[in-house]
Amino acid sequence: MSSNDVDDTDEEAGDAASAKRKLSGKVLVLYIALPLLVLIGAGVGVYMSGLLGGGEDAHEEKQAVVEPVFYDLPDFLVNLSGEAPQHFLKMKVTLQITDAEAAKRLDAEMPRILDAFQMFLRELRPEDVQGSAGMLRVKEELMRRINLAIRPPVVTDILFREVIVQ
Template sequence: MAADADANAEEGGEVAGGGKRKKLIIIGAGGLVLLLALGAGAYFFLFSSSEPPPMVGEDGAIREAQKPVVFYDLPEMTVNLSTEGRTTYLKVRIALEVQDKEMIERIKPFLPRIMDAFQIYLRELRPADLEGSAGLFRLKEELLRRINLSVHPARVDGVLFKEILVQ
């Protein structure tokens, strides 16, 4: 019987010792997490720069921060679209996006050429060409291509629709 009591005492000691070991592991892990959190906080506060972080695009490429731009409003245009019956009109107001005011001054002398290129292209469109976001995107890209051909060596960065009305 004494042998059984000694065995039970050893098992109880192992359980009690195991409980202390678990407490030490939990306390150690908590301390480690606390030290990591303090280290990360110190790193961000002490080593971060005042510059904004780089922007990452959808394709994973790092992009520069957006630079200020200038917008130039073109005169409103109303053209009749190419249709087989009832006359359909397109009224459009467009703004050009350029990098600075100097570029606007370089573009202004070409304004008659720009308007002519737009009028010729828009008159050949059908109402079906302007349906949906894909149609408007194609229109925007084509107008941008035509304007950059008209104002070369100056450059327009974007064509923005302020108003589009098909009637």
């Protein structure tokens, strides 16, 4: 055996040992870390879906949902500002309120609410109420005015039943 043969054998043994070290790192990841991550992910998924713990709380929350209460305002018929020919706006509005007790407050504050609505609606021009974007701006402004008229606010939404511009 020559010294070259011994060196070749030593290099092959060193290559085999380093290959085992590289393989052992991959084995560690594949057989230990990856299954742990999968189990943790599955556990979080089961917990978040409500199958594990918190199932009764979710059921109680569904029962705590209150039915909406609606309050119809009188119909509005106003002339719109702008140049001739004269345009009119006819509106039927329903308010969604927090509870039945809020209806009593609305009855008491009705003159103030109607005044705020009339003042705003009479300043509108026909192009202000065109399209869904225009109606959204009208809805937001009416909501702002009613919340200013009644403190603390009891109206959660304004619903248009009918809007006619003539």
